[in-house]
Amino acid sequence: MLENDAHGLGFGTYSLTGEDGIDALVTALEAGYRHLDTARLYGNEAEVGEAIDRADVDRDELFVATKIAHFEEPEKTPEYVRNGVEESRSRLGIDTIDLLYHHWPRNRDDIETVLPVFNELVETEAVERVGLSNYTPSDLELADELLEPSPYAVQAEMHPYLPQEKLRGAVRDRGAFFVAYSPIAQGEVFEDTTISAIADERDTTEAAVSLAWLRSKDGVVPIPRSKTPEHIRSNREALELDLTDEAIERIDDIDRRLRCEDPEWMQWEE
Structure with a gap:
């Protein structure tokens, strides 16, 4: 489902809680987003479920992803995972979770459990x-x-300052999608002269340019997040924005490197 345009731009839900969060989620669904990304740790699966219930969208059109076993959650026992998934299904109001991620493994034992x-x-x-x-x-x-089933998707931070060549290659080798969170580098792209120049040339936003650049990479699906209705809608301009090879190369050549999510204990492989 991630391969077509309706799902080729997902909607991240981190920090979207309460009525304001539900309103943002309903706006996203009504704007055409069909791939929703949440997590047990976000504390908003109930809000996602409520938004799905309120929006005039058939369940068959939706692709709902959630996550479990974050490093900050309690001990990861098999029973904890089973019970947690049942709770997620209940909060989301869905019989089957379309995509379940193992969220931020801390060590080998986490993965093996x-x-x-x-x-x-x-x-x-x-x-x-x-x-x-x-x-x-x-x-x-x-x-x-x-x-036993190969991973359908691998999710990690990716944006023009973190192009993730090595990880993307490993994901591509497994035939999986690369789902890119923090796709506008938590707002940093708005101050980038290269991206701003391309946005001006195309009469669009820096966010749309960054999202279109991500979508130009094989198998990459960005999941932007916003609370603002205008931004929720304008981000979807990326679906119609085909960057030229020259514009893609200009963004590729940006030499700044930034990782927005970087726990001290995490050992990245660059």
Whole structure:
């Protein structure tokens, strides 16, 4: 479902809580977003479920992704994962989770405990597809040994200042989608002279240019997040924005490097 334009630009939901969060989610659904990305740790699965209920969109059109077993969550036992997924399904108001990610593994033990349970969840049809969030290439090799269904998607931070060539190659080798969070580098692209110049040339926004650049990369699906109705709608300009090869190369050549999400304990593989 991620391969077509309706799902080729998802909607991130981090920090969208309460009535304001529901309003933003309904706006996104009414604007045409069909791929919603949440997580148990975000504390807003109920809001996502309520927005799905309020919006005039058929469930069959939606692609709902959530995540479990974040490094800040309690001990990751198999029973914890099973119970947590049942709670997520209930809060989201859906029978089957379209895509379930293992969220921010802290160590090898996390991966070895959680992924076998994901196999069970696919067998029981509680989950249709599995994903891996903030995995390194080495983590993906371990996942290869543990997962029976291949990962459908791998989610990580990606934007013009973090192009993720090595990880994208590892994801592409597995035939998975690369789902890019923080796709506008938490607002940093608005101050970038190269991206601003391209936005002016195309009469669009810096956010749309950054999202279109991401979509130009094979198998990459960005998931922007916004609370502002105007931005929620304008970000979808990226679906109709075909950057020239020259514009893509100018963005590729930006030499700034920035990682917005960088826990001290995480050992990245650049």
